[in-house]
Amino acid sequence: MSRLLEIRDLHVYFDTPRGVVKANKGVNLEVDEARCTGLMGESGCGKTVLLLSILHLQQPGRMVKGSMSFDGRDITLLEEREMQHIRGRQIALIPQNQATALNPSYTVKQQLTEAIRVRREGMGSPMILSWRFYRPNADELREIEESLREVGLDNGETMHRLLSSYPHQLSGGIRQRVLMAMALLMQPLLVMADEPTTALDRATKVAVLELLRKLRQETTLMVVSHDLQTIRSICDYVAIMYGGRIVERGPSGEVLNNPRHPYSQILLSCQQRRRGEPLVVPSIDTLDLINPPPGCSFHPVCPRAMPECAGFEVTEKLVGNVRIACHLFTEERRNC
């Protein structure tokens, strides 16, 4: 298994009138080829910023520190023009909000054609001015239909209707699939899906999960979600984020079944509670990302906080197969 993406000590800051928002502060993450990596965390923990930073789309945020390499190549300081070659064609992003990610004034066919054209000819193609730009030829049409079939939109009769539909005519689940088809048409090395299952109802969610599971066989996948079911059913490797930092990461079986970081324990227990079980949830409210608490940012609400939690910055420690950023653990022996 070769390493596809490697992120080292990434810091992304946003300048706001109120102060500097530290959205990512010291993220380390490796994504191996043909593995599905899951990023879990609540809103505001910096998971979407991390995804966007990989594509250098984090504007207006600034990458302050850290390095990223993709496919053996350092992409930290890559020029915008070169990034355009990587975006879509090597790393595809399935965006968070399927309701707004498709252009409302083009049909599904036109948007998918655009994806093919961009893949084949790049941004600078003079074709973009041609009125035929959005008209696929027979080969391209076949490819489009193939890609839609791949995401489970296969039905001889409805295919025609689907292709000539505008995004607002489609349900959320279908839009999500069209976006996936679009990402796949680019034949990327890495597919990143941002919250692919939120805002979908149960039946659609089950189907989208099925699809992601299938997709996982074919390409490297990175999934951002706060939904345990999504992560559990498709990911082999899980990273849990809190306050701009990855607090625990490791093989999904170990992290999800036996979370060690106090925050992971709370986050996961919330979603697999049984009836009548006692509550262990401390009051976590939005973390102040401008003036984060000193030391470990989780310590003010951590049920197992110790005095040194406020004093020292946490570093990742390898415990078994899992890397944990918490003062409760030390490299050599497992505490409690």
Add this chain to the structure above:
Amino acid sequence: MRLVRVIRSNPLVFSGVAIVGIFGIVAILADIMMPHDPWGYGQPFLAPSRLHLLGTNDVGQDIFSELLLGSRTSLLIGFSAGILAVVIGVFIGMIAGFRGGLIDNLLMGMTDVVLVIPALPLVILLTVYVRSNIWLIVAVIGLVSWPNTARVIRSQVLTIRQSGYVESARALGADDGWLMLRHILPNVMPLILAKFVLVVAVAMLMEASLSFLGLGDPSTKSWGMMLRYAYARGGFVRGLWWWYTPPGLCIGLCILGLMFISFGVEAKSDPRLKRVLDR
């Protein structure tokens, strides 16, 4: 206070308020500030000097004093017409948007009819029958400039009426009057203010045009009347710039200030921009 903070945080609004504020103070204190009686006769066609800051006109009236007194008339007409138009517009817009149905259709139909009435020809027509005075002008301008406000307010009220907080207040037991005064009116307030300022600007311009056409009230001093006399009595021909430039400049500056306020306030009422400005 919130309003002060808004004004200070936005340079556009700040400069607008400053310009209009200065004109307002001048208009109020005109009697004290005037160096001469603007109605008194004296030596005509004097160039600017220490005695007459902007010289004198064809009958020897001090132009600087005329200018000060004229600001009062212009602003009075502008603001009165603005208030009239906005009160009508807000009333109709709120009722139409909030009630909906038949009332909405009737009121909006009426609005459309008024919308197509051209103000200037109407005033010209009326002055044929009625002797022109500033209140006639105020009434006409006010009565024809409300439809725009009414339409905008209505559409805003339609959105607010659907919003969660109106619905939850209704579920708390609030009646229509409560909803209107406590939730809908405060939320359309920035819009009202923006529209008000625009109507004021339009009214001031219209007053100037009417006066210039000779349909103004000859017994009052206004910037429009000054321009008219400067034009009719040869000020332009003789190149007496101190006669025709100041009133024109004042009109322009005043409207610029009003526009600044309007833009700033409108940007503030736009929810997408509001988040940014609130910070």
Add this chain to the structure above:
Amino acid sequence: MLEVRGLKKHFTIRHNPLVRLHHRDHVVRAVDGVTFSVNEGQIFSIVGESGSGKTTLAKCILRLYHATGGAVIYRNESVFEMNKREIIQFRRKVQPIFQDADSTLDPRHNVYAILEEPLLIHRLGDRTDRERRISAAIEKVNLPSSLLGRHPCELSGGQRQRVAIARALLLNPDVIIADEPISGLDPVVATQVLDLLTTLRRTSGITIVLISHDLDTISYASDRIAVMYRGKIVEMINSDCFDDVRHPYARFLKGIGSEVPKARFPESVHRLSHEKHEGCSYAEHCLQRIGVCDRTPPELRQVAHGHHVACHVFPGA
């Protein structure tokens, strides 16, 4: 306490014949004959996907919509027949918490003004009394009183939802109708909000009607669960025996077996068509359908004590 009998709400979508000649008006049966009753001190959950008519149902109960048919009985009085004074009293006792607290709080008011509003509407107490009540309410929902001067946009999602709950509590209601109180909240925050609601039930004996699409999250908090599908209740069950659900749709929601309704996706390429179904509305997706499903709609029948199912495959006991 609260009883809903055969409640119906149909929306008629009119097409302008000048614009679209070939479209006829059609009727969307958002709520189509819903009957249930909630006992005092119970947490009654209504679960269903988006578009199943849950929110419409809540708004009909609160008389924010005029129902097409049926009745809502609150303490032996019909809500739809109440006069203006009675409805104000009813609204004092039956409080809603709406989906998306973000939009239910007026952005121009600060938290204090938002919380003061219900007291002002019902003219309760003088100034000091109101202050006392507000600080008590804000304490009940575990918010610091320093928040009172802030505006909704300065609060986090969980805090906003708590302000909404505090506002509902200020009038000491008997019933709270919470429409998707946790949708859009992160799991940890959602758990906190749910805990708050269950605690309130325990401490003040409030009856709660909980409406949600997320069965997993709310099932442990509720006493009784009704599953809605396309405007109808398909199953009603006490939640301690929730593992016994029978209706194929409820089983699917619960994640029992691998009953993914396959037929669903090609059909929903274009949004749900709202034509009236002859038989069971779930028939086209149902893996257990039998002949009668296409012809007659099933009635809600009792299969065990406190357990009702509307399905031909599981006829009544």
